[in-house]
Amino acid sequence: MRRSGLRPTRQRIALADLLFADGDRHVSAESLHEEAQAAGFSVSLATVYNTLHQFTEAGMLRIVQVEGARTHFDTNVSDHHHYFIEDENLVFDIPSGRVEVKNLPEPPEGTEIANVDIVVRLRRKAR
Structure with a gap:
C-alpha cells in the first residue's frame, strides 16, 4: 500500500487481505462488503466503495464495467478481457491470447487510446 501512495489503515489492510489473499479475482463492492462481514470485520458499504476506488486510483485494482450501475473490480491490472455471465452476475478472465484487436x-486529435476493454456477455443455455 505504501508503494502505491496509500496509508495502510486498519480498514484498508483488512480489505486488501480479503482482496489479494487468493490470487486474481473480480469483486463488487457489495460482495466484498459481505465477505468482510462474514469474516467478522465491521465496515460500512460506503467505506468499501471508497477503499476500492482508492485502490483503483493507486493502480492496485482495475475497474470492469459490465452493466449500467454495477461495477466490478479486478485484482489483475494487466491488459486483458473478460467474460460476463449475465444471469449470474459473474465476471471472469478470457484466457490471454484468445482475443486479437485489430x-x-x-483517436481524435490530442487523444490517445489508453486501453481497450472487451466484455463478452454470456448466458446459460436453456436445457
Missing part, C-alpha cells in the same frame, strides 16, 4: 480507428 484495425482500431485513429
Whole structure:
C-alpha cells in the first residue's frame, strides 16, 4: 500500500487481505462488503466503495464495467478481457491470447487510446 501512495489503515489492510489473499479475482463492492462481514470485520458499504476506488486510483485494482450501475473490480491490472455471465452476475478472465484487436480507428486529435476493454456477455443455455 505504501508503494502505491496509500496509508495502510486498519480498514484498508483488512480489505486488501480479503482482496489479494487468493490470487486474481473480480469483486463488487457489495460482495466484498459481505465477505468482510462474514469474516467478522465491521465496515460500512460506503467505506468499501471508497477503499476500492482508492485502490483503483493507486493502480492496485482495475475497474470492469459490465452493466449500467454495477461495477466490478479486478485484482489483475494487466491488459486483458473478460467474460460476463449475465444471469449470474459473474465476471471472469478470457484466457490471454484468445482475443486479437485489430484495425482500431485513429483517436481524435490530442487523444490517445489508453486501453481497450472487451466484455463478452454470456448466458446459460436453456436445457
